[in-house]
Amino acid sequence: MQNSVINVDGLTKKFGNFTAVDHIRFDVYEGEIFGFLGPNGAGKSTTIKMLTTLLSPSEGKAKILGHDISKEQNTVRSLIGVVPQEYTADEDLTGYDNMLLMADMYGLPRSVSKKRIADLLSMVELVQAAKRKVNTYSGGMRRRLELAMGLVNHPKLLFLDEPTLGLDVQTRSVMWKYIRSMKKQYRMTLFLTTHYLEEADSLCDRIAIIDHGKIIKIGTPDELKESLGGDFIQLSLKNGDSKVISYIKSIQGIIGVRKVGNVYKIKARKAEESAPKLISLLVRHKYEVERLSLEKPSLDEVYLDYTGRSLRDEEVSSDEAARERRTVRLSRM
Amino acid sequence: MESKDIKRVHGIRYILRSLWSLTNRDLKKWYLAPLLLIMSLVQPLIWLGLFGKAMNLGAIFTNSSVNISGLNIPKSILDSLGNAFMMGAFGTTDYFSFLAVGMLAFIVLFTAMMSGMSIVWDRRFGFLDKLLSTPVPRGSIVVAKILNSTIRALVQAVVVLIIAILLGMSTAHLTVRGILLTFFALFLLSFGMSSLFVMLALRSKDWQTQMMIVNLLNLPLLFASNAFFPTKFMPSWLQAIASVNPVSFTINIGRYLLLDIPLSTTLINEFAFLGAFALIFSVVSIVLSWRFLRE
Numbered sequence: 254m255q256n257s258v259i260n261v262d263g264l265t266k267k268f269g270n271f272t273a274v275d276h277i278r279f280d281v282y283e284g285e286i287f288g289f290l291g292p293n294g295a296g297k298s299t300t301i302k303m304l305t306t307l308l309s310p311s312e313g314k315a316k317i318l319g320h321d322i323s324k325e326q327n328t329v330r331s332l333i334g335v336v337p338q339e340y341t342a343d344e345d346l347t348g349y350d351n352m353l354l355m356a357d358m359y360g361l362p363r364s365v366s367k368k369r370i371a372d373l374l375s376m377v378e379l380v381q382a383a384k385r386k387v388n389t390y391s392g393g394m395r396r397r398l399e400l401a402m403g404l405v406n407h408p409k410l411l412f413l414d415e416p417t418l419g420l421d422v423q424t425r426s427v428m429w430k431y432i433r434s435m436k437k438q439y440r441m442t443l444f445l446t447t448h449y450l451e452e453a454d455s456l457c458d459r460i461a462i463i464d465h466g467k468i469i470k471i472g473t474p475d476e477l478k479e480s481l482g483g484d485f486i487q488l489s490l491k492n493g494d495s496k497v498i499s500y501i502k503s504i505q506g507i508i509g510v511r512k513v514g515n516v517y518k519i520k521a522r523k524a525e526e527s528a529p530k531l532i533s534l535l536v537r538h539k540y541e542v543e544r545l546s547l548e549k550p551s552l553d554e555v556y557l558d559y560t561g562r563s564l565r566d567e568e569v570s571s572d573e574a575a576r577e578r579r580t581v582r583l584s585r586m
Numbered sequence: 587m588e589s590k591d592i593k594r595v596h597g598i599r600y601i602l603r604s605l606w607s608l609t610n611r612d613l614k615k616w617y618l619a620p621l622l623l624i625m626s627l628v629q630p631l632i633w634l635g636l637f638g639k640a641m642n643l644g645a646i647f648t649n650s651s652v653n654i655s656g657l658n659i660p661k662s663i664l665d666s667l668g669n670a671f672m673m674g675a676f677g678t679t680d681y682f683s684f685l686a687v688g689m690l691a692f693i694v695l696f697t698a699m700m701s702g703m704s705i706v707w708d709r710r711f712g713f714l715d716k717l718l719s720t721p722v723p724r725g726s727i728v729v730a731k732i733l734n735s736t737i738r739a740l741v742q743a744v745v746v747l748i749i750a751i752l753l754g755m756s757t758a759h760l761t762v763r764g765i766l767l768t769f770f771a772l773f774l775l776s777f778g779m780s781s782l783f784v785m786l787a788l789r790s791k792d793w794q795t796q797m798m799i800v801n802l803l804n805l806p807l808l809f810a811s812n813a814f815f816p817t818k819f820m821p822s823w824l825q826a827i828a829s830v831n832p833v834s835f836t837i838n839i840g841r842y843l844l845l846d847i848p849l850s851t852t853l854i855n856e857f858a859f860l861g862a863f864a865l866i867f868s869v870v871s872i873v874l875s876w877r878f879l880r881e
Contacts, residue, residue, distance in 0.1 A: 339712030360594035
């Protein structure tokens with residue numbers, strides 16, 4: 254029996270009539286990296302805010318390391334680390350001063366915090382920049398500082414909200430490296446949210462797909478891919494109409510069809526066998542094939558399959574959008 | 587290990603340390619930025635020069651060569667009449683000194699109003715969320731903002747006083763006790779006003795709204811007081827407002843202690859009112875912070 258580090262039971266958050274998080278249930282076990290995957294507005298940030306005691310739940314319960322998030326808030330706060338989506342470090346202070354401020358918030362004695370800060374800064378390779386103001390840092394440096402700030406109390410459980418938002422691909426994989434080595438060094442459990450599929454795929458031990466406030470599926474990345482039970486054919490037509498879908502469905506070996514935008518997403522047992530049949534059938538019915546591609550399942554398809562929409566379709570409030578733009582802007586500096 | 591982490595965040599030492607750490611964070615931006623520091627010290631100088639020397643009401647009565655034709659009133663009589671008018675209206679013949687004390691309260695008020703703005707910025711940039719996810723007492727976050735602006739305000743008030751004296755404020759009645767007590771009054775005013783503006787900012791998400799609120803309150807607070815002009819010539823409704831305006835109380839105390847202009851009540855009374863103002867507003871803002879700092 255594994256130790257449950259996060260235990261969530263029917264957690265719900267309502268804002269007026271809108272249910273942002275809808276009776277979710279899951280466990281996160283000691284030592285794993287657990288990821289929440291979903292588009293903006295799916296309820297990821299709301300969930301993380303509840304688990305880190307920034308929002309109180311409307312219904313349901315959650316326990317962090319055995320402590321109730323509604324009743325033992327201060328205990329939970331002192332045991333967890335949080336790396337928020339935004340760049341929260343004070344730009345007018347140096348990296349070192351930011352670290353010291355955080356250490357003071359956790360009541361660490363100066364002798365302890367000096368040592369810890371030195372260790373953490375060297376781990377994220379910011380020793381040289383420690384005495385510089387944060388507003389001179391690049392996006393990658395800021396992210397690393399945020400990570401180090403979140404670890405100053407040596408948490409057993411670290412929350413990462415979109416840890417690589419706005420970073421370019423190279424910097425992103427460097428961040429992953431830091432996250433992995435930190436996890437190993439401090440023997441932490443990680444809970445992260447992301448809307449980058451590559452991130453969920455390469456970092457997470459288990460993934461929960463969340464959409465419209467509900468958890469749709471939980472599993473390892475491989476399990477999720479296998480659960481699709483097939484390949485994908487993507488098809489776009491010059492002159493598609495409503496009858497196309499029923500024609501396509503009549504072909505042997507085709508499991509399902511869905512239209513996303515102008516593209517037909519076709520699930521097939523073996524794409525390479527179905528595709529020729531598909532083309533000849535379409536030609537017979539006077540359809541003009543514009544483009545056709547075959548894909549083995551990736552997390553992208555898994556996501557689309559379970560939520561019925563692409564991760565690119567975003568629903569965000571203006572406030573959230575402004576914050577995100579700021580994060581992205583700063584990360585490009 | 588776990589119990590040690592939890593134990594660290596309890597007790598008075600932790601509260602004081604986290605409070606000072608947060609206050610110092612805001613103060614650092616001020617004292618480590620030479621330009622900002624100089625600007626905030628130059629500002630009172632400009633105000634004093636503009637208001638104090640340009641609006642020289644005293645000169646209207648005492649330094650004019652007005653005469654009424656047909657009546658050959660000697661200049662000495664005109665001057666003493668002017669002085670009598672001044673004494674009657676302002677309690678002193680020296681308008682600049684009268685105004686200089688008003689300026690002490692003015693600078694405190696204008697520094698206090700910025701205390702709310704920095705909470706709005708912290709919220710906007712996510713710094714507040716980061717703090718709220720740590721065990722730091724919510725009250726510390728608010729009190730740190732209040733302390734920060736109070737410390738800045740008092741430093742600026744010292745500069746205003748020094749400049750005023752250099753520019754010719756009357757020093758006849760200055761005593762160490764008087765100055766210290768006046769600054770205690772300014773401390774109470776600043777603490778209460780900063781609490782008020784922090785309180786108004788607790789829920790605010792954008793700084794434009796906060797700026798509107800600040801502007802809506804600030805000038806009325808200043809003009810419905812005795813900072814520029816004695817309240818006794820105001821219409822009765824305005825007098826009613828001015829008579830409960832903490833700015834007036836602070837200035838009364840200052841004028842009594844620094845210029846020996848008589849008080850209409852006792853010093854204890856004036857301090858009691860200011861003390862109650864500071865206490866009530868700071869307590870309310872701490873209590874509200876428990877509820878409203880989160881979203």
